[in-house]
Amino acid sequence: MNLIKDNLSFNFKFILTLFLFVTLLYSVLFYLINIKILSIISFLGLFIYAISIKSIDENNYDRAFLLSHLHIVISAVLATIILGWDYGFYLIIIAIASTTYLNIFKKRIITYLLAGFDFIIFVFVYLISNVYFPKSAGDFAQIFYLSNLGFLLFLFVIIFKIYSIVNQINIKDLHKHKHELKTASQTDHLTGLINKRALNTILAKKSNKKITMAMCDIDNFKNINDKFGHNIGDEVLKTLAKIFTENTNKSDIVCRWGGEEFVIVATNTSRTNFINQIQNIRFIINQTPVKISSDQSIHFTVTFGISDSGTDPNKLTEQADKRLYKGKHSVKNCIITK
Incomplete structure (x- = not known):
């Protein structure tokens, strides 16, 4: 140019x-x-x-x-x-x-x-x-x-x-x-991650490859927004996106699914290794504060639902979503693998 x-x-x-x-x-x-x-x-x-x-x-x-x-x-x-x-x-x-x-x-x-x-x-x-x-x-x-x-x-x-x-x-x-x-149409402007539309396009091209999917949701996110304001809520979302991008493999796909939900897709690792990776990420999240003022910060937690490994993105998405729902209605701040 x-x-x-x-x-x-x-x-x-x-x-x-x-x-x-x-x-x-x-x-x-x-x-x-x-x-x-x-x-x-x-x-x-x-x-x-x-x-x-x-x-x-x-x-x-x-x-x-x-x-x-x-x-x-x-x-x-x-x-x-x-x-x-x-x-x-x-x-x-x-x-x-x-x-x-x-x-x-x-x-x-x-x-x-x-x-x-x-x-x-x-x-x-x-x-x-x-x-x-x-x-x-x-x-x-x-x-x-x-x-x-x-x-x-x-x-x-x-x-x-x-x-x-x-x-x-x-x-x-x-x-x-x-x-x-x-x-712009495929990227979430707040976190810089790809959005749901872009992820579906990518997964459609990987229909014959084995993948494992983790779907997660920020625990009590509405309470964070109500108590500290949407600006702090946005900081939580950006912090989580940064943790995901810094602690996943280069071949993994990280997506903001919508609202406070995120999806991580592993394309080049075993399910066991992927679960260990998610456990490490959950630990990092628990240890990462988000500043709300010069002398005050908060912690947040995340619940994960992990699918089996397979080649059908729709089936795996539904599976991860059900396991996430199960975790959200139990103890939260956990990883549900089955």
Whole structure:
């Protein structure tokens, strides 16, 4: 992504640098043929392009594009009115108007306004220079026309290249946005764990692999929320999620099932080892305090229901849930394995 944007910056700076040298050349030519006003306007363009190039370095494409665009259009309009239609400066208006389709501006309305401005300016110049106040071609008309035509064709090539780069950036941004939406739809925002939907998707792909499942529920979680507030309840949930992620195997799957319920799925270990792992986790939970103030903390406990090992996720989920229910309605803070 950065390489693409660097390429875009390079191409924009290249064009602006080219404009700078062409503007300097035109300033000298206008001075030599004694058209001082066009020479001065072209010379002022040197400062505008310098500012625009610096804006590119600051990632301010809007300012760079708008300043350079307006200077080129105004210069071309005055050159066409002063010299006449046959000099071909109207071709530059056409060329620069086509750059609005690059959609550089963050606010699309600016692009539309600029395109409309270019169209109105072109019609105005046509009426003034070709209908109402036409002028005869001068000595350098053909040279200027050919140079402006060459500029038009060259700019079209560059615009096509930049349009391709902008498209790549837009596609990358679209994929990134799609990935972020997918992640958001499958991730619990509070704990950072995957949610029930994501777990079901993963388990569907593991239907032929043996797994063991532990479903757990925080004991008396409603009392914690009622007594200490939902912020403390959230801290309990985040603490539990952290304990799970730090004390399970890399191949295990940890999920916030919903509310205060969590699920751990073992995919690469024996049921006996998994039960030992859950026992260790329960011990860590019992020893882990959650701060509710600078000088006060609370402890919480968790009840687990562990399924048999098998390949049917739905059956194992139901099994773990029933054993969790059994534990919740007995002593709590326990592990039910059958």
